[in-house]
Amino acid sequence: MRQRFIRALELIGVLALLSIETLLVVQVVARLVFSISLSWAEELARYSHIWLVFVGAAVATCWDAHIQVDFFTAFLPKGALRQLRLGVAVLGAVFSSLFFSSAVLLISQLWATQTASTGMPFPVFFMPVVIGGAFLIVAFLWSAMILSRSREAVAESSVANSSAERGGLP
Template sequence: MQKINKTLEGISALLLIILTAIVTIQIFARAASLSLPWSEELARQVLIAFSFLGGALAYYKGGELKITMLIDLFPKTLRKWNDLIIAILSVIVSLIVLYSGMLFLKDIWGTPTVALRWNKGIFFLAIPISFLLIFLKLSQNLVSMFKPKGMQR
């Protein structure tokens, strides 16, 4: 899992650099009264990929969103049951989004972008990839809930 984390960090950093460069070029082009229609389209597509892969990276770093104000008031046993139910539901939801993302990718694959004429599917590959990675991490977390305390990492 550490290798996945490092890979996601590298890809996210690269996408952020690309996005920053594109937007910077776009700003200077507009200041010079030039129109670069491809820059807006590419920035949007890179942002989509960055958002989904960044979400997967957040799960690998333990940065998923949790609001525990009410749950913290529960007795310890009830909190454990709540955590288990949430983990199971999260795995199910990630599988649903993974499946939906694959169906969406199948529908959009081969459709060219307007300005660049690139395959839109390349950018939207980030959806099933990110949710596959999220599913793997959530599954690992779920399995670790059933391990005895001394065996957990």
């Protein structure tokens, strides 16, 4: 189930990246070949980028691929390292929950406003922030659950394990 969750997030990220590329190519071709400026293409590409960032943050959390400074943790015993990583996962879930609730509050306040070029309601484009926050909560809680059940310092979601399973680079 966890792998399906990660694969679904990866698919959303790939679709967001493809939409960015497609929209920008269409914008360039329309401007250079047909001398037409599509005001909505750049805005939609920007919103697709927002989707990519927030979904990508959840994927990086699932892979344990966020930037980490491990100079001091390299000297910790395995039990202390596991407890530290568990604490970081719990704190990540807490801060993601605060982020999520703030995003929901923002959307509720912006319900009547519209975007400049597309005329769509702003909450439609802030949904990736809410959904990405929810994905981050799930990813951090999943990591905390794995760490709390594991006797080893490195979680099953670590870059080393996931990249070996995936056959790719971390």
